[in-house]
Structures are given as structure tokens and as C-alpha cells.
Amino acid sequence: MIENCDQIFVLLRHWLVSFLPAAWQQTAGVLLSVATIVCLFPALFALTTVFERKGLARIQNRLGPNRVGPFGFFQPIADAIKSLTKEDIVPLSADAAVHFLAPVLLVITVFMGFAVLPMGRNMVLVDLDAGLLFYFAMGASSELAVFMAGWSSRNKYSLLGAMRAVAQMISYEVPLLMSSVVVVMITGSLSLTKIVEAQNHYTWGLPHWYIFTPWGFAGFLMYAIATTAETNRSPFDLPEGESELVAGYHTEYSGFKFALFFLGEYVAMFSISGLGTTLFLGGWSAPFSFLTWVPSWIWFFSKLMLSIFVFIWMRGTLPRLRQDQLMNFAWKFVLPMCLVNLLVAGLWRFMGDGWLRWVVCSAILLLAYAGMGLGEMRKQRLGPRSYRYAE
């Protein structure tokens, strides 16, 4: 029984596919899963928008959407209808083809990422040997879409937004990779399923998630920072800093294309959180050995939502950085920390078991963190910002 409800989706697919002639079965299976993903995440996106708006409202001490449906829960539906029915405006001077292709490419690349994410036991679309590499390849190509959007719409704000976005994404892609490479070093595989399997062990009922190791923890922090920047979320949301450039690279987009961008960003957030979950939080494995009976996909999605909540929380809490701060932070703090972390991971790998490696690795990381952090502070690069409230 437990087995079944863990594997329910897998079984379901088998059952459905079994009606078809054998020749088509595999293709059909793939298509089915793709369809599931393509439907599931937009739904999730719809939900999340409500949650985000409500959560932000809560943080900012207001009510948020509360008109459509109970507690405004049908708000996304209304939005969807609106954006679908709205007229699609393309500026005259815009480069029509590119202007059209940009959102499509973005959404495609973003959805591609899910192909290799294991969302539960045996629940991965294609178990690629170089899964992680594939994921990052897709992530990298989404930048191009952003640029296309910004450039094609012949608009200063869009172009600037796009420039910022691309520069930021590229700058933070380096720490993103570096912090993930650590996991690869320890696991010895680029395949995400293998990475999850490697974390799916327990001692004294506690899981072997990588976040519970010194390098894992440091790596996770770096990863979190990098992802926040990658997805242009606050406090790294300069590209669409509405106070500076109207809405960044999708200023000139309206209607369904805009919706696509919106969707793309959120889905990118999901997928990258999913990757983080897979890499550091043990993917679909249960947090305690006595909870393993709970279906694996529940764990995956709850972790996913948890990290989404953290994103929202940060957005509601942190102020936006300046461009120079952003870059300095990337190149002068996050990247060096990642490099140190690489070294530490190597140490961890070769020091063998025992308490010693815990002490040494943590010590090195703490020292590096303290040293670099204080250094940057002194140089007034990332000092704590002081506010003067308007009297």
C-alpha cells in the first residue's frame, strides 16, 4: 500500500500507457510525463502568486488579494483570464521575430530543466548521466532569451534591464556552478538521481543530507545567494527594479507574452529550488528515518515549497542592492568563498571518516568567512546599510 502511494504516479503512467500499442508506449510515456510537468508547474505558479502576494501583504502589514473567491484565492484565475484576453501590443520599432521568440525560448529552456529533476523515487523524466551539466546548460541558455527580450523591444529601459539581468545572471552563474561542483566532487557523479541516492541514508534516524556537513552548509548558503540572483529575486531584483527602470526587460511586453515571462520566472524559481533541494536537501528523501513511509514526492514538493517560502520571505524583508554592491559581492565574496569551499570539500574527501575532518573543515570555512566578511566590511563594500527614515 505504502509502496503504491509512493509510486502512484509511476504506476498511473504505466497503466495509461498500457492501452497503447507497444511501439508507441515509450514515446507516449515521455509525452505523458512532459504534459504532467507542463500542467503541474503552472498550477503551482498560480498558487504561489497568491501565496506570495498574501505573504508579502502579511509582512508589509496589509491584506493583499481578498476580493476574488474565498480570501481572494481565485485571484490567479482572474489574472490568467485577463492576460489571455488582453491585447498583445508589439512596439512598431520592435524586432518582431525576436520579440516573439524571446518569451517562448525562455519558457522552453526553463521547462527543460525539469527533465532531469528527480521529483520522487523513480520519478525522473530522463535520467541523464550528465544531468547537472544539462541543467546548467539550459539555465545558461535562458539568459539569451532575456537578452533577446530586452534588445528586441527597442526600449532604453528594456535594454538596460536586459543588460543588468544578463550581467547579473552570468556573474552569479559562476558561484552557482562552483557551489554545486562541491556536491559532484563528493558524490562522484553528475547524475541527479545518483546524488539523491547518495544522500538517502540514515544514522540514528538522521539523514545524510549534504546540508548537514560543513562544506554542504557553506555550499548551500552560496547556492541560495546565487539562485536568488539567478532568478532576479529580491534583494537582487535590479533588472526589474520598478523604481529605476519600469519593469526591466519585459517592459514592452503585454498580455500573454508578459504572462509567459512571469510564468517563466516563477517556474525557473521552482526548478532551481528543486535543484537546490536535490543537491543539498536530499531531494525526495525523508528528513527522519521513521518518516520514510510518507510518499517521496510529498517530501520533494514540501521542500520545494519551503524554499519558495524563504524566497518570498527574503523578498519581503531585504532591501535591494546597488549594481556595484551586487558585482562586488559576487566576485569578491561569494566566488572566493566557493573556491575555499572546493578546497574544503577536497579535504573532506581525503581526510577519511572521523571527527577530525569535521573540526578542520568547519574551522577553515569559519575562518575564511570571518576573514573575508570583515575585510569587505572594512572596505565599505558590503557594510551594513544604514537608513534615515523620512521624517
Add this chain to the structure above:
Amino acid sequence: MTPLAGYLLVAALLFSIGLAGALTRRNAILVLIGIELMLNAANLNLIAFWRYGPHPEALTGMMFAIFSIAVAAAEAAVGLGLVIQIHRHAHTTDLDAMNRMKG
């Protein structure tokens, strides 16, 4: 026609296209693009030979391709950096205009 021959022909075609571009375009950046294309053609050859060669498990061609990709990245970075510098200096990226050897 064997598959390898097909790949080789495609590679040759790409190479020639890149070369043609490099030879005919004015814009320095596009010349660089042409060169990138030529490099990629070479990579395609390497991979194809690796795939259909006698010892794919030796990974020689694959490694060669990977390294050449890395080197190409470096090359692009420096090349484009130079182009930008030239543009800043001569206010043009037109190769026909840049024929002074000094200054």
C-alpha cells in the same frame, strides 16, 4: 555515403561558411564569429572521428574537442575584449578602416 563522411561534409561546409564570413564581413566581431564557426566545425570533426574511430573508449577525440571548446571560450573573451578596445580607440570596428599599423 557513410555517416562519418556526412558529418565531415557538414563540418567542411560550416568551416567554409565561417571562412567566407571571416573573409568577407567588415565588422571585426563578425570576423570573430566566423572564426568561432570554423573552430566549431573542427570540433564536429573531432567528435565525429571519435565516434566512428577505431578506439572510442580512448576518448582522444572527445578530450580534444572539450579542450578546444575551453580554448575557444578564452579566445572569444580576449578577441572581443580587443575589439572593444579597438573600438574605443579608433571608434570603428570596420576592418577596412583599420589598416594602420601604428597608433
Add this chain to the structure above:
Amino acid sequence: MSDCGPSTIVHLLWLIPGLPIVASGIIALLKQPRRRTAATMSIVSLSISLLLSLAAFAHVLSAWTTRMAVERIHSFDVLRETVNFTWIQFGTSNVDLGCVLDPLSAIMLVMVSFVGLLIFIYSTGYMKYDENYTRFFCFMSLFAGAMLGVVIANSLLLLFMCWELVGLTSYLLIGFWYQKPAAAAAAKKAFLTTRIGDIFFLLGIVWLFSQTGTLLFYNNGAGSIESSSLSMLLTQPAALGLTAAGAIGLLIFAGAAGKSGQFPLHVWLPDAMEGPTPVSALIHAATMVAAGVYLIARVYPLMAAGALAGGTTTALTVVTWVGAFTAVFAALIAVAQNDIKRILAYSTVSQLGYMMAGLGMGGIAVGIFHLITHAFFKALLFLGAGSVIHGCNEEQNIRRMGGLKSDMPLTFLTYAIGMLALCGFPLLFSGFWSKDGILEAAQHWSVAKTPLYMLVFGAFLTAFYMTRQVAYVFFGHWRGGKPAHESPAMMTVPLGILAFFAMALGFLGTPAWPWFRAFLDGRAANFAWSGFMEPGLLTLMATSTVVVFLGIGFSWKLYGDRSPKPSAPDALEKITPMTWGWLSNKFYIDEFYNMTVIAFYAWWARVSDWLDRRVWGGVVAGVAWAFALWARLNRFLDNNIVDGSFDKGCDELSVGGGLLARVQSGRVQTYLRILALAVVALVAILIWSSRT
């Protein structure tokens, strides 16, 4: 002992030399003004060494008594313990070093560290006002350590190292007051002279190593001076009918002679008195000069190997003759000296001659016994002399002293004891017994009786010059400048202690109770008056007594209590000016050396200088000149021929360059085009050639 493995004390043996050396090292690092620290450190380290030595001595003693009393084993070897280790290893052969503890080294250890300690204490008083106090103590402890190293060495190589170290410190300390040109010269002289001996010594070592393959003295039967290798060495003939053993022995003896001032290498020792008096006492009377004697005793088996009839060998004979001659020779010179320390120095030389002769004729025990006793009373005399000099504010000429027995009574008392001991005053003083031992040995020597007579004459002379000195210094009335004063307790107390030993030590070696000799030979020592009853012994003792009295009396008659003007000629000079001249000029040995050896070197130096200036210098100048000429020629060629053609060539080139420049349009794409064409051509050629 050796069979049941060495005991702890032997493992600690290395500490005895180690501590003072370490102390000296630390002192060397100290700042100059740290006087008290330096003194304390060296004294403390040396006293610890003394304690260790006493422990070692006690160990050997107990071993001896048990052996003798209980097991009744009569052998020298059972008392020996060694600790060896490998120092260098090259190929199959390796060089071992090691420490040895046997009665010989035990006694020497005690003597050296004890006398050394006393002299250290003494010098804290004597050197009080010297600004290089710390340096002094640094050198002194270094010396003490090295000397102790010589004593405990079980390897000829280790011994040689410490030996050279000792030589170095001696050099440093003689030249301690290097501002004085005399001191500097003396230091140089000492160093070079001893070096001559050491070269032979080194030769001997190398030879020994090449023959036996080891430099260890004792190594459970495998040592270089143990039966196995000795028998091997005896089969090797060397020049002049010597066996290899004898030859090596003689080479080593040359080294010993250099160190302990045997004729003809004695010249440095008297000059060495330029150093501070404690140095003279410690190094040039008690310990270092005795090192030569000790060395001979150490390698005695080598010398005595293959004894001829009458228990002597060529080597030993040589040793004997040299010793005896030196004894008389130096004593004669000592008669006519006026410098208080010089007299003592020459007497030291002659006493060393006695020891050598004793070794040569009577074996280890005789020589070493005299060595020990002499060490004590000669140290005493030197310290006394030092105190006198100190008291007469740096006056050294005995002609300008006098009547000090009232001014410095303590010094007088101790000095008198020392003097009597040196003269061999009967029964009460150690010198008597030790010297009689030597004379007795000479009496029974099978080869010739001449050494006996020489030595007896030497005894007479000894008594004579010592009396003369004492008479000049302590009797009569004060002829110097400022009145003298007694020295501080820091100096007199060691004098007292030494004086006590100068008397007491003798009773260890009376014929009635030959404890010392028995100890060294590893035999049981038992008391018997019958010891005196041996044939000829009593007569011999009587003779030497008479001789001593004669000497003293004669000398007293000449010099006693009448204090002549310093300018006035010496009493003996009045009698025989001729002889006096010879004696006072030390038989013109130095002059002789100056005329022969040194003159030769000077001449050779001049010759090489001349060669350098004229011949080589000329050659160099010529070569330089030739090169200059060649350079001029080149310049001419350059200016007129090369440059001309070069300019023409340049013109050509510039024309050609102009042509080529057309190609270098600066158009990247042009280059690329050419490149591509080249590729086409190349590939075409390749395919074309690969066809068919």
C-alpha cells in the same frame, strides 16, 4: 664489565665533555658584560662534570675491588667498558666513534675536571679586572670540554678532533691578550709548531685506518689496538726495520711530542706563557701538555706490540731517549731563566720528558702516576706564580722580587710545598714517589743505563733551579717598585687545596703500597713493607735523596738570602759566563730555527713573490697587451670593411622591405586570405601525392 654490557654511567659518559662545551656555546652567545653569568655557568657545568667523573671513577673502583677481592681475575681488560656508535658510513666501511671508561680514563677524568674546576675558581679572582672576562670563560670551558673529550675518546678519530679543538683553544687563550704583539706571536708559534706534530699524527691515523679498517681503540677484540689487529699490524713491515705498529706508534708519538713540548718541538711552550696565568696553569702545565703523555699511554699497546727481549720495542726506545734528553735539556735551560713563568714552563717541559721516559721504560702506570702528581703540583706552582705576579702587580722578573715570604705568607707556604714536590723532596711529597718510580724503571731498563744517569742529573738540576727561583722570589728583600700584597681568598684557597694534594697523592704510589700502579694494571694492591726490600730500590732512593739535597744546597749556597741588584750578573754567570750564555739563550734553538726553517720559508716566499711579480705578471701583461692590439685591429676592420658592407646590405634590405611592405597591408582579411590559399594548396598537394 665489557662482557656483561656497558652500565649506565658509561652511557652518561658523553655528558662529561658535553656539558662544558654546551656551556661555552651559551656563553659565546651571551653579551659581553654578562660576567657573573658566564663564570657561574662554566663553573657549574664543570662541577657537574666533576661529579660525573667521580661517579665514573667510583664505578670503576668498585668494579676493580670486587674483581680483585672476589673473583681474583688479574687483567686490565675486564675493567674496561665502551660505548660505540657509527659516525659516517661510506660503502661497506664505516667510521665509528665511542667513549671508553677504564682506570686510565677514570683517573684522568677526575684529575682534569678537578684541577680544571680549581683553576676556574682561581681565575674568577685572577681575571676580575679583565674586560674580556666572558670570552675568557667561554674559551676555558670549551677547552675543558675538549680535554675531557680527549680523555674519554675511544676512537682515534674522536680523540684527534678533541685534540685539535684543544689546540685551537690553546691558541685562542695564549693569544687572549692579542693586543700584545708578543702574545699574538706566541699564539701563532704554538699553533704552527703543534700543527707540525699533528700532521704526523694524522698520517699515523690514516695509516692505521688503512691497515685495520677501524679507528676504535677497543671494540670487544675488534679494536685497532687489540690483539687481533695488532698481530696483523706486526706482520706488516715498514721502513728501517720497524713494524707497521711501531711506525704508526712513532707517527702518533710525533703528535704527542708536538703537544707536550718534547724536543725538538718544545719551543712553543715557554712562549705560551704570554697567556693569562690560569691558562698557563691549566693548559700548559696540568692538562693539555699532558694530553700527549695520555695519548701515548692510550696507544701503549700499539707501541709495546711485539716487544723485543727485555720487554721494549724500537718505538718505546725512541720515546725513552727523546723523553730523557728533553728532561735534561729543558732543565738546563730552566736554570738560567729570569721570568718566573718561563722557569716553570721549562720545568714543565723537562717533567714531561720524565713522563715520556717513564712511559717508555716503565709502562703506563709509571708515566701516568707522574703525570697526575705533576699535574697537581705544577698547577699549584703556576697558580702560586700567578698569585705572586698578581701580588707584585704584573711583575714577572724574579730578579726584581724578593722577600715575599713575609708579604704573602700563604702563597709562600703553598709555593714552597709545590717546589719541594717538584724537586722530589723525600718521603713527604708526591714528586718524590712518582719520580722514584721513573728512576726505578730506568734502573731496570734493559737497553741502556744512560737514561738513568740523565734523569738523575735532571733531578739535580730541578732541585737547583727551583731553589734558585724560590730564593730569588721569596727570600732576601724586596727589590721591586710598589710593595707586594697577598692575593684574595678566591686565589689562595685553591692553592691550599692543590698543596694538600701535592703532598697526599704521593702515598698512592709508594713501593710499599703500589695502589696506583695496581689500579692501572688491574692487579690487586696489597700493603707490604717488603716493597722497599727489592734489590737496589733503597740505594736508588738514597741516591735521589742525596741528589736533591745536593741540588738544593748548592743552589742555596749560590743564591740563598742575598738579594743581588737586578742589573748585577747572575751568580752562576759569574762562575761560567760561557755556559750561562748558552743556557740563558736556550741553546739558541729559536735562533737556529730562525736561521734554518723560517729563513728557508722566507726565502721561498721571496722567490715565489718574485715569480709572481716578474714572470706571471709579465705573462698576464703580455696577454692583455696582445688582446688590446687585436681589439684595435677589429675596430679598424669594423669601421672600414664590415660597416661599409653592412650599410650597403641595409640599403638593399630597406628596398626589399619596401617591396614586402606592400604585402603587409595591415588588412587582417588579406592575411587570412593568403592563409586560406596556403591551406588549399597544401591539402591539394597532400591529396594529389596520396593518390594512386
Add this chain to the structure above:
Amino acid sequence: MSVVFYLLAALTVAGGLAAMLLKNTVHCALALTVAFAGLALLFLNLDAQFAGFAQILVYIGAVAILVVFAILLTRGSETPKDGVFSRTWLTGLAIAAAVFAVLGWAVIGSARVLPHETAVPAVTVQQIGVALVGRYVLPLEIVGVLLTAALIGAVIVAMHEKVEHEKEEQK
């Protein structure tokens, strides 16, 4: 020679042609990315997973972006008045054609000796990694040095302005 191959080949060549022919420089760059993507797919079709993904990561993710940035920074996007092709474009074309002719001749000439369909090489990423840090470790190190040098060099060459866009060569 599957259909897939022909499609991909067509895509790639089309991308390349577009990149070389289009007037608007940015369009050229985008066409270039298409060509790159086609190449990556060709690699995948050749069972070279790793190389393919690396191709996408480096060329589409970095080089293309870099090119685009360079174009924008040099204001190369607006088309120059006197044509995008240099005056001597004909010769260039001819030479390129010659090169293609020669290469094609070579390939066709040796077509019959070329190997036919072979078994799919079972090469895992693991093996590639092992080879990289094993047999090919020295080249790897050198490439690392080269990339660092390129990074620094690019940053220095294009100093004084926003230099972020050179830094992406990290990957």
C-alpha cells in the same frame, strides 16, 4: 544516415549561413547561437553527451552572450551605410569556395575507406572525468592557466568601462 542527422545538419548550416549573411549584427549573433545549438544537437546525435552539453553551456551560455555584449558595446548593431561586406568580398568568397572544394574532394575521395556504422561507444561521464584528471591532467592544468590568463587579460584589455561582460569566461 538518419533523418535526424539531415535535419540537424540543415539547421546548423542554415544557422551558420544566416550568421554570415544577415545584415543586422545582433541577428547574426542570434543565428550563430542557432548554429551552435545545432552543433550541440549533432554532438548528442553522435552520442557525445558531455561534449554536447558543454557546447551549449560554453557557446550559447557564454560566447554568444559575450558576442552580443560586444556588439552592443561597439554600437555594431546599426548597419553601416556602405554595405556589410568588404570591398573585396568576391575574392574572399572564391577562396572560401576553393577551400570547401578541396575539403569536399578530400572527404568524397576517401569516402569508401571511411568506417561504416559502428557500435555506440559506452562512455560514461565518469570515464571522461577520470580521463580528465588522469591521462589528460596536464592539458587540463594548462587550460586552467590559459582560462585564468584569458580572464585577467580580457578584464585588463577592456578596462575603464563596465567590465562585467568579460568576466563570464569563468565557465
